[in-house]
Amino acid sequence: MASEDIKQSLKLFIVLSRAHKAINESTNQFFQKNGVNPTEFAVLELLYHKGRQPLQQIGNKILLASGSITYVVDKLEKRGYLTRVSCPNDRRVTYAEITEEGTIFMDELFPQHEQHLHELLSSLSVDDKDVAIELLKKLGLSIKDLSY
Structure with a gap:
């Protein structure tokens, strides 16, 4: 019984990984077609929805190493999409x-990004999405509590 449970955990991991990979590949292609990479989009999306952000905090908010932020910000600044503002x-x-x-x-x-994601996830009903959100949140929170 326990080994079936272990096999099912492995199967769930593989299914989650493949779904994540498929979604990421499709969204990455979408971003490329629109002239940005996923990290550039994430920075722009943060500033677009949350407003001005300290450079030092952007990395944590979009889960990126701080060294990469300077490079991304430089590229977006050169393209005229963002500007640096000194704190008075x-x-x-x-x-x-x-x-x-x-x-x-x-x-x-x-x-367009929202619509693209909606199309990618269209095989799930609204109820399916609600269940998936609830289960994945439960999983994520339980993993945070584990210490290795």
Whole structure:
């Protein structure tokens, strides 16, 4: 009985991994077609929805190493999608802020991204999605509590 349970855990891992890979590959192709990579999109999406962010905190919010943030921000700044703004109260802090050009770009791209994700997940009903969200949250939270 226990070995069947273990096999089912392995099967679940494989199914989750394959689904994640399929979704990522499709969204990465979507981003490439629109002239950004997934990390650039994540930075723009953060600034688009949350507003000005300290450069030092962007990496944690989009799960990226801080060394890569400077490179990504430089590329987006060169394209005119964001700008760096110094903090008037603390010279150690620099903010990234989306520009008007970046906002126009995201006004067009983000709804397309939402629609693309909706199409990718269209084989699931609304109820299926609710169940999946609940189960995956439960799984993620339980793993956070484990210490290895």
